[in-house]
Amino acid sequence: MNKNIQWILGVLLLLLVLVLVRTFNSNLFKSNVNEALTTTNEVTISVQKLNELNEEYFIVEFDAENQRFPNALVIPFDQLLQKENKEKLESLEGKILLYSGNIATSSKAWVILNQLEFDGVFILSDEENPEELKYEFQPDTTIRLE
Template identity: 80%
Template sequence: MKKNITWILGVLLLLLVLVLVRTFNPNLFKRNVSEALATPSEVTVSVQELNGLQDSCLIVELDAENQRFPNSLAIPFNQLLQKENKEKLSSLDGKILLYSADISTSSKAWVILNQLEFEGLYILSDEENPEELKYKFQPDTTIRLE
């Protein structure tokens, strides 16, 4: 009887430890999906609009080896969640413009930082309208109905 109670208490203790580790994880996403989807649709700023911004902003370049903008902060994408880099980002005032030569990298960084409750995040894009479809739709011709 004591052996069974010991096993049950051991399993419950293990579950409690796992719940506590998950709860106090600093990289745990804090916003739910509805809040992330309720953000403004205008999260992209083009390089052409950069000079017209009246608010203070800082560009965070995610491609550290190819810095394009002067006075920008270089944080490689794979080091974005390191403690010192998160502290740098949280201490910034104004808009944070995330830039990478590949807009998908900037988008991934935006999603991650948005879920970690960073405010004032924008994606800096080389293109005026990066979401515009640029290719003509062509159906798949490899499979033909007989």
């Protein structure tokens, strides 16, 4: 009887530890993904409009080899969530403009930082009229599994 109680208590203790580890994980997404992806706010700023910004801004680049902006903070995309890089981003005041030669990389970083509740994060685009990033998912209806 005591062994059964010990097993049950052991399993409950393990579950409690797993819940606590998950709860205090600093990389968990805190906001609703659907809200982030369907936001009506403009999330892109073109390079041509940088001079028109009246607010303080910081450019974060993800490609150190082909750095375009000399004063940009360079963070490799695969190291975005490292503690030291998150602390650097948290210390920035003003808009954070994410730039990469590939807009898909900037978009991924925008979603990640948005979900981690960073405010004032925008995608810096090379195009004058950046592509809308508001596509609705549409499943492929040409194939039906029946």
